[in-house]
Amino acid sequence: MWMRALRWGAVLGLVPFLHAAAPQPSDWVPMRWPWSDPASLELLSGTPINCLLLKTASPEFVEAAAGRGLVTLAVIAPGGDVVGAARRAMAAKVTGIALEGDFPEGIAAGVKETAGGAPVIELTARGRMPLGSNTAILGTYQGVWPGIAVEEDGAKKVAPTGSAWIDTNTGFIRAVRAWGDATLWIANQPPPQTVITGARYLQAIADAAICGARWVLALDHDFAARLARRDAKTMADWERMADLLRYFEQHPEWRRMREYAKLAIVQDPAKGGLVSGGILDMIAARHTPVRPIPRQRLTSEALAGATMAVNVDADALTPEQKEVLRNFTRSGGMLLTGPPGWKDPSPPGDRITFEKAELERLDDIWREVNAMVGRGNMGVRLFNVSSMLSNLLASEDGKTAVVHLVNYSDYPVENVAVHFPAEYQRATLSTPEGVVKSLEIYPTEEGWGVDIDKVSVCATIKLEQQHDP
Amino acid sequence: MTRREWIALIGAAPVLKAADAPAAPVSIARCASYDEDVTAKLAALFDQLGGIEGLVRNKTVTIKLNMTGSPGTRVQGQAPGVTHYTHPKLVGATAHLLGRAGARRIRFVESAWATGGPLEEVMLDSGWNVRALQSAATGVEFENTNALGKAKRYSRFKVPGSAYMYPAFDLNHSYEDTDVFVSLAKLKNHATCGVTLSLKNCFGNTPASIYGDDAGADEPNESPTKGRGEVLHRGARQPSKSAPQELHFGSSHEAEYRVPRIVADLVAARPIHLAIIDGVESIAGGEGPWIRGVRMVKPGVLIAGLNPVCTDAVAAAVMGYNPRAVRGTAPFRKCDNTLLLAEAHGVGTTDLKRIEVRGVPIEQAVCRYDS
Numbered sequence: 001m002w003m004r005a006l007r008w009g010a011v012l013g014l015v016p017f018l019h020a021a022a023p024q025p026s027d028w029v030p031m032r033w034p035w036s037d038p039a040s041l042e043l044l045s046g047t048p049i050n051c052l053l054l055k056t057a058s059p060e061f062v063e064a065a066a067g068r069g070l071v072t073l074a075v076i077a078p079g080g081d082v083v084g085a086a087r088r089a090m091a092a093k094v095t096g097i098a099l100e101g102d103f104p105e106g107i108a109a110g111v112k113e114t115a116g117g118a119p120v121i122e123l124t125a126r127g128r129m130p131l132g133s134n135t136a137i138l139g140t141y142q143g144v145w146p147g148i149a150v151e152e153d154g155a156k157k158v159a160p161t162g163s164a165w166i167d168t169n170t171g172f173i174r175a176v177r178a179w180g181d182a183t184l185w186i187a188n189q190p191p192p193q194t195v196i197t198g199a200r201y202l203q204a205i206a207d208a209a210i211c212g213a214r215w216v217l218a219l220d221h222d223f224a225a226r227l228a229r230r231d232a233k234t235m236a237d238w239e240r241m242a243d244l245l246r247y248f249e250q251h252p253e254w255r256r257m258r259e260y261a262k263l264a265i266v267q268d269p270a271k272g273g274l275v276s277g278g279i280l281d282m283i284a285a286r287h288t289p290v291r292p293i294p295r296q297r298l299t300s301e302a303l304a305g306a307t308m309a310v311n312v313d314a315d316a317l318t319p320e321q322k323e324v325l326r327n328f329t330r331s332g333g334m335l336l337t338g339p340p341g342w343k344d345p346s347p348p349g350d351r352i353t354f355e356k357a358e359l360e361r362l363d364d365i366w367r368e369v370n371a372m373v374g375r376g377n378m379g380v381r382l383f384n385v386s387s388m389l390s391n392l393l394a395s396e397d398g399k400t401a402v403v404h405l406v407n408y409s410d411y412p413v414e415n416v417a418v419h420f421p422a423e424y425q426r427a428t429l430s431t432p433e434g435v436v437k438s439l440e441i442y443p444t445e446e447g448w449g450v451d452i453d454k455v456s457v458c459a460t461i462k463l464e465q466q467h468d469p
Numbered sequence: 470m471t472r473r474e475w476i477a478l479i480g481a482a483p484v485l486k487a488a489d490a491p492a493a494p495v496s497i498a499r500c501a502s503y504d505e506d507v508t509a510k511l512a513a514l515f516d517q518l519g520g521i522e523g524l525v526r527n528k529t530v531t532i533k534l535n536m537t538g539s540p541g542t543r544v545q546g547q548a549p550g551v552t553h554y555t556h557p558k559l560v561g562a563t564a565h566l567l568g569r570a571g572a573r574r575i576r577f578v579e580s581a582w583a584t585g586g587p588l589e590e591v592m593l594d595s596g597w598n599v600r601a602l603q604s605a606a607t608g609v610e611f612e613n614t615n616a617l618g619k620a621k622r623y624s625r626f627k628v629p630g631s632a633y634m635y636p637a638f639d640l641n642h643s644y645e646d647t648d649v650f651v652s653l654a655k656l657k658n659h660a661t662c663g664v665t666l667s668l669k670n671c672f673g674n675t676p677a678s679i680y681g682d683d684a685g686a687d688e689p690n691e692s693p694t695k696g697r698g699e700v701l702h703r704g705a706r707q708p709s710k711s712a713p714q715e716l717h718f719g720s721s722h723e724a725e726y727r728v729p730r731i732v733a734d735l736v737a738a739r740p741i742h743l744a745i746i747d748g749v750e751s752i753a754g755g756e757g758p759w760i761r762g763v764r765m766v767k768p769g770v771l772i773a774g775l776n777p778v779c780t781d782a783v784a785a786a787v788m789g790y791n792p793r794a795v796r797g798t799a800p801f802r803k804c805d806n807t808l809l810l811a812e813a814h815g816v817g818t819t820d821l822k823r824i825e826v827r828g829v830p831i832e833q834a835v836c837r838y839d840s
Contacts, residue, residue, distance in 0.1 A: 386541025
């Protein structure tokens, strides 16, 4: 009897430490867990994944996960007794609930009440996300599957630069991040009936991470089956995925940095601002840094540091917002507005990409944007990056900036050149493969330049202002 | 030659000057990869041609590169230098050797695809080390000849004798402000012209500002963003009126007829003094990744000569073709033979019997592109 009491005492004594070790929602690294066998959790050893989204949450599994310090979220979809499902999940002692889909009004509130203070993450359509709210995690089940776009006939789609077009969520993520500090989860799943290589998973992870979001890791059935039987090649892919996640999770400061660009784009989330493949992504495809500003948050402060601005839907602005833009031009900023009567095409319903006719409408403004930006350095210029996308982030004091690069091709890219402004005098390259090295800088027309020999999936160049001793 | 081939040849060449066309030696060297000492291989080629000092000492040398298409469009993700662009190592080696031979100024030119911006940026986008090229010799310059560039006016080049398509061309000043003109080409097939070698490389001399799809109707468009399909390939419109107009506008809209003739006119108007062909690694089946079915090949050769038609004739033979083949015969199945058209202009001979091949014999260098 006294031995049992001693054991309980020891366990209870650990509770405060276990509680202290529980990650905050903003630190959750999520994955849709396809297995219900507690033994499957062994796969997580050594990975930074600490939050499991479960379709079925058995008490045994949840207990085993909790024993490993893992957060568990029961995924509940619309239909049936949602509140009852939430009650059953909470009874199984999950950490919280993930509501995935678009629920009738009041359901989310009912689930939150049932959860009794436990976290409830809502994975909604993009257009239904509570932008600007104080929720810790914003989530959506909608996302494009990142990668080089291929036409039906097998040919690669071409971007405005003449390069292959890259499907990406980065523009959408930047548009959401412009609303505040909530952590964004992209919870789209791999396209069905498609062979997803390990490299494609890496691209999906990096596509979200370079903009400070997290892709909710989701394995296709085939990959999951191979992983479950510990297939050697699949295990190697799995380890690379873990390495890549760890790479980004080891740098929480990157997530706190803000998008930096001398080019700002004013867009309304309700009018195409949350669509993938729109103007924001088209500019990014030219490797031009661009900073989205939601129309609703257009202020002089939001435009600070910008030298060019694109006002996509001029008619939507309030008189006060128009005055902000007038002041921007009075102080030397260059402003491009859409052609008279032109409106940002907004896809109907919950569609997140444009169709051909809508893209053709975008051409009207794209040509002007292209001409205005020209060869200008909007924060950084990148060369030999046709199969890549990038993101430029800067610390609040501006003394540090990072340039993230993601390679979406199946081949490493060699000889990338990066030109950056003169205020940064030190450059360091880091990669998920463990490379950390100081780069030799050389003068360029616009400041300095560095060369990167090779980029496999992604790389980061940290730029720093040099301080006198 | 069959009677049919003869008739076709006569049709292709209004004034046949094959017998009079000059002949010059051509050198072939083996170079299995760009990791080999490309400079030494090229130096040996130049030596076999009698050296280049006499040609370039104290001279301005302009080198037309082949950087066709957008640098972002690639064959299987490979660097363009190992597929359809001239390789930067060979470019650097050429500059180094020209500098060593006493060239005063070396200017790299290309009409970069769909832009009038600096050529250096297109090179960077291609993964080239521009700083290394700049330091390969003293006096290295770059000019994108797709527009006016660094000059205030275009230079006019008249086609001597009877032009096929255009009486003259307006080109970037770099093609005039030079003592020596080098065509540094790639050993490739071409969808429209059968082969693209040192002659066809010069199709890219034409600025899109004047000959491009978005060229101004009256004056050049100094910010071109398109290719030359409408004006040169299809003859759907004339170039900017500021430039000499097409002679028989509307008579042909067939690219396979037009482009070989335009090239022949161009090389007659702007003669090539030195032709260098990069056949180390390349593609077969077309000139770039936008052509379906192109495949990577490793001929492992460098070819150079002081006459571009002779050099191309030898290069075509190395590719496994008869350089005097006529329309309907590989590689000119659907097009006229640019080499014969240039020969008829008196630029050089395609007759292999009249061309002395130095270094590696053709039969030992053959890499059949049609296999």
